[in-house]
Amino acid sequence: MKIASMCMAAIGGLALFASTAFADDKTLALVVKGLDNPYFDLMHQGCDRANKELKGQGFTCYYTGPATAADESAEVQIIDDLLTKGVAAMAISPSNAPAVAEVLRRRHLSIPIITADADLLPKDASLRKAYVGTDNYELGQKLAEQLKALMPKGGNICLVMGNPAAENINQRAQGTRDALGGKKGITKLNGENNWHEISACPLYSNDDAAKANQMMQDTLTANATGLDAFVLEGGWPLFAPQAYSQVVTPIMDKISSGKFVIISADTLAPEIQALKDHKVNALVGQRPEEMGYQAAMVMRDLAQGKTVKTIIHTGLDTCTWQNADTCLKH
Incomplete structure (x- = not known):
């Protein structure tokens, strides 16, 4: 879904949206723990990479989150707001896993939900279709x-x-x-x-x-x-x-x-x-850029009614003093 007229401002740690409606049902929302964490900037880059492929298919990966990762309630509010406005699918990195599970359970969801980077508690795993990220x-x-x-x-x-x-x-x-x-x-x-x-x-x-x-x-x-x-x-x-x-x-x-x-x-x-x-x-x-990209693609597949793997691990890199110059060259 493309966003018709949407802007976000942080007021008191909560994300408020200027628009109350979306143009269609092709938005794939990626909600991270906090926009102040440079780690999530790389997930944003992955979302942007996915958009180059998604453009011709009508889908858009939309990256958002609270201003700071310390504001757990703001992330829950953003999730709730997006569900009210309507999106095709959502990927969440839960800052507070029980709190996120509570809002998902309360909303009786009709869209596919996945987690990316961080997962829900095992007892709440049925609330999401897949997990994309690190083991x-x-x-x-x-x-x-x-x-x-x-x-x-x-x-x-x-x-x-x-x-x-x-x-x-x-x-x-x-x-x-x-x-x-x-x-x-x-x-x-x-x-x-x-x-x-x-x-x-x-x-x-x-x-x-x-x-x-x-x-x-x-x-x-x-x-x-x-x-x-x-x-x-x-x-x-x-x-x-x-x-x-x-x-x-x-x-x-x-x-x-x-x-x-x-x-x-x-x-x-x-x-x-x-x-x-x-x-x-x-x-x-970890490989956060790959997480952002894979999360968008999994959301796209689920929105199209396709079956996906329940767990998708994106890999790890070990860097030491000896291999510092080469450890990230995959």
């Missing part, structure tokens, strides 16, 4: 693999998380803990295989780069000798390069020598630069 449990495992390679004897660690209700981040943390601890279902590492999560952690940044960096700084200050590594389940601190540099500058010698380790998810440009500058030890990256 988040595997991503967490790969973060753990990189940490174990650099710290084979274990150590005291701190996980940096996003929103407590974000299912994709929780899955990553579970993968990290299970891979380090050597068994399934670990809620917090407490000596398994000599890995310990310090009492102050995990840190919940609510996808806010400034907050993530401040929390890391405070944790380092409070645990000057009792912390050996950070595992960033999302790349939020590195999305703010200047603030992140201020955090790690005092411990650069330790990072370079392997006495302190930082492993992070995602491979955005500032993260790759931090890797090349040895400010982070390793990255495990």
Whole structure:
């Protein structure tokens, strides 16, 4: 569906639409957690790439989301508004998985819904036709693999998380803990295989780069000798390069020598630069541009009544100091 006359403004964190109607039923809506996160800019690029193919078919991939990922209620409101206005299909990256499931269940949907980047809780999976994105449990495992390679004897660690209700981040943390601890279902590492999560952690940044960096700084200050590594389940601190540099500058010698380790998810440009500058030890990256593209194509297929795979994983890239120049060349 093409949008006849639609503009969006952020007022009090809620997206309000100037138009109350759409021209037809060919819009494929991609709703992300927050427009302030550079990670989602890449999903936007994927949506734009899809539009080059969709143009001749009458469909349009429309990218939107709340002004900030911290505003969970704004994302729910946007979803509700789009469902009222009418779209051909919708792809959602839920910031708060239970809250998104609640609005989908309440609306008794007649259009296909998929999730992209982040999924609903397993108990709510029937509300969506497909999930397009990362195998988040595997991503967490790969973060753990990189940490174990650099710290084979274990150590005291701190996980940096996003929103407590974000299912994709929780899955990553579970993968990290299970891979380090050597068994399934670990809620917090407490000596398994000599890995310990310090009492102050995990840190919940609510996808806010400034907050993530401040929390890391405070944790380092409070645990000057009792912390050996950070595992960033999302790349939020590195999305703010200047603030992140201020955090790690005092411990650069330790990072370079392997006495302190930082492993992070995602491979955005500032993260790759931090890797090349040895400010982070390793990255495990998702492919958000591909997610945006695939989400649009899956929505198109569903809108046309076609059958699609229920789970579509878009792959991962592991980047280290050794392959920083080539790790993203697929």
